[in-house]
Amino acid sequence: MTRGRAHLANLDLNLLVALRELIRERNVTRAAERIGITQPAASAALSRLRRHFGDELLVRGRGGYVPTPLAAQLDEQVEVVCAALERLFATGKEFSPExxxxxxxxxxxxxxVAVLGERFSRLMAEQAPRIGLHVRLVGESLIADATESIRLIDGVISPPVNRFRIPEINSVELFRDRWVCLVSADSPLPEAPGLEDLAELDWVVPYHRDQGPPSAAPIPRQLALLGVRPRIAIRVESYRAVPHFLIGTNRIALLQQRLATQFADGAQLRMIDPPGELEPVVEEFWWHRNFDDDPAHRWLRETLTAAASPLRP
Structure with missing residues (x-):
């Protein structure tokens, strides 16, 4: 343990900020301006980072610098680490959202984002105009390691999943929704389809996993509850992308009603109630208990809850 602390003590943590801005800007002069140092100082920081990682990090390409594969790999890591350090040194300070x-x-x-983003954004703009927000869009498996990931970010908005149900993680329910079937407006599917009708169609399914352990995404679970083994035509890593692959086809998808309504308000898509009983859509905000007493994080939780209040029955 002593050796680990000594190694960390020998690191210049200012280089983390330089690395983040150099990768963000891909330009030494602009990175220097964002950090508030001179251009030669930023160049010197880039040289030190290159020596440390044994990699060029930024190389000249068409129209300017481009990140190397290693820099692309470091990009998300340095964002998370810098955000965690900023939260660490802000903890315990008086917090004024204004x-x-x-x-x-x-x-x-x-x-x-589609359902809650605008309301949350407006509240932030009204109450805390200088606060920043970094939204990372979730991947198929939500988070590989829930405990470690939530410790390094402010929180996750997702349905309840077993990997989050551990003592170190707290949650609050934000809102609920229901599942509907979405098809093209000219689809021959009847308004009250049976399971046999659904089995005959090609499906568009977000976050579907063909191999490996069962997916943590909710739609494959709902299809299993219906007893439908979908013939999947298109898999997408997005909910908002689903409707675009239905228009003018005989495909079908299961989607959250609040999102489906945003697309079905026109004349190109229509919503149909699925047969059988499905679980409700439940969205919760999950955070590590280390943030419980942080006044800034408390404001975040309260603002998210307030933004979601019109969505609750």
């Missing part, structure tokens, strides 16, 4: 410049990092699906 003047704070803190940046929050949230992980959520594009469905959540």
């Amino acid at each position: 003047t704070s410049t803190r940046e929050f990092t949230l992980l959520m699906a594009d469905y959540t």
